[in-house]
Each structure stands twice: as structure tokens, then as C-alpha cells.
Amino acid sequence: MIELDSTTLDKNYTREEEQQNALLTYHDSTIEEVLRRKKQFKEPEMISEEKSVFEAITMMSDKKLGALIVHDKVGNIAGIFTERDYLNKIAVRGPARRALLNR
Secondary structure (H helix, E strand, O other), X not given: OOXXXXXXXXXXHHHHHHXXXXXXXXXXXXXXXXXXXXXXXXXXOEEEOOOOHHHHHHXXXXXXXXXXXXXXXXXXXXXXXXXXXXXXXXXXXXHHHHHHHOX
């Protein structure tokens, strides 16, 4: 049985208070501020809408990304390409699915 002394309980209570305060602080923050606090802020990776799906997933894999911002020929944001897009719309329903099922 684990015995907890008052110091341990105080630390746990303090940790819970810190988490609650952090949530309140995050609520009024910008996304950039939240990412900077998490030390995970990076400029978003972009890819041209003219690139292939293979190029996009290779880039995502190499850079350990879950999504890419897609831009058009002029540089305007055209959308976002995510891991979920690939899995749900291409891998599961495309030619790759048939190839996997025929093994």
C-alpha cells in the first residue's frame, strides 16, 4: 500500500492548481502563444497544390508532420492536407487498398 504524507498531497494539489491555472491562461491565449509555451512552435510547412500525394506524404514522414498547408501557384493558401486525408480518401479507397487486399 502506498502511503501519502502531507507533503505529497500538497504537491499533488499544487500540480492540479497549476493545471487549472494553465487551462484558464490558455483559454485567452492565441494559438501561437500556446505553441510557444509548449516549445513546439515552428513555421508551418507548405506544399504546392501541384505536387503529388506521394511527395506530400514523403515530406510529412521525413519531417514528422501530421499536416501540410497547401498553396496555389500564386502562393495563396488553398487548403490543408492531413494524415487523415491520406488514410481516409486515398489509402483506404484508392488503388493501394486493392493492392493490399490482393496479397
